[in-house]
Structures are given as structure tokens and as C-alpha cells.
Amino acid sequence: PQxxxxxxxxxxxxxxxxxxxxxxxxLTIFSAxxxxxxxxxxxxxxxxxxxxxxxxxxxxxxxxxxxKDTFTLRVNEPEAQIVREIFTLYAQDGWGVRKxxxxxxxxxxxxxxxxxxxxxxxxxxxxxxxxxGILENNKSETVDFLTGMQVKLPPExxxxxxxxxxxxxx
Numbered sequence: 001p002q003x004x005x006x007x008x009x010x011x012x013x014x015x016x017x018x019x020x021x022x023x024x025x026x027l028t029i030f031s032a033x034x035x036x037x038x039x040x041x042x043x044x045x046x047x048x049x050x051x052x053x054x055x056x057x058x059x060x061x062x063x064x065x066x067x068k069d070t071f072t073l074r075v076n077e078p079e080a081q082i083v084r085e086i087f088t089l090y091a092q093d094g095w096g097v098r099k100x101x102x103x104x105x106x107x108x109x110x111x112x113x114x115x116x117x118x119x120x121x122x123x124x125x126x127x128x129x130x131x132x133g134i135l136e137n138n139k140s141e142t143v144d145f146l147t148g149m150q151v152k153l154p155p156e157x158x159x160x161x162x163x164x165x166x167x168x169x170x
Contacts (some may be wrong), residue, residue, distance in 0.1 A: 087169050
């Protein structure tokens, strides 16, 4: 209705149909079909993500590691040294996450994506079991494919994989 009010022509590429003028009924049917296809695609993607999570898929980007493939990480030793420093500053020296982030930024230590260090980043690192060799998957899921809204899943629905070769922190 909004596109029609603005006199915008809609073309459905999947079946090469153009909707003009007073064909609101056809537009409604095509829109419903497109939405249903999107819902089905969302279900297939969700299923695939869950299967990969069960198999032990590794995160794409995590400080201290380089991704070799979908299921393999390699410790990045220069970054691992920074991870050890973060844990030492927090656990042994009693520094807070804000002070650690400020220290890393002032020292010119690059973050993984180059955006700088934030207290939230430090907190997430300190809470990440991967640093002690435990891969945790299936922590959230998309509940609305239209908005992309995600919800956190309860811990009993998470998948845990022992990966001692990835431990940076004893």
C-alpha cells in the first residue's frame, strides 16, 4: 500500500512479474509468497547453525586466535601474550575492566578489529571459556527472521566442547 501510494512499480524477479496500478491483490499474494520463502530460508539457516554448533564450529573472530577453517582455531601467540596480561591484571593485580581497556589503548595495543579496547570487550574476554580450552556454542538464536531479533538461550541448551589445545589461560 505504501509503495502504491507513492506510485512505485514493484517487480518480482523470481517470476518476472511486474505489479502496476490496481493489482493490489496480486501484490499481496506475491508478498505473502516471498515472506513464506524467507521464513523457510530462515528455518534452514537456523538448522544449519545448530548442526554446526553441535559439531564444534569456532567463532570467526576472537582475540588470541586465528581461524584456520570453520572448525579449527590456531593460537596467535602475540595476541595470546596480551590475553595473559589481561587476565593477570584482572585476577592478580586487581585492575578493573575500564582500567585494563584504558591501559591497552594508551599502550597502543591493537584490538582484533582495530576499533580500540572497551570495558565491554575486556569483560567478554574474561568471561569467555575458550581461553581455558572450552568452546561454547549455541548461546543465542534468532527468534524473528523479519527483524533479526535474537534471544539468549539458557546455559543448559549451550553446547560445550573440550579443546585443551586452545587453552591460553591455565
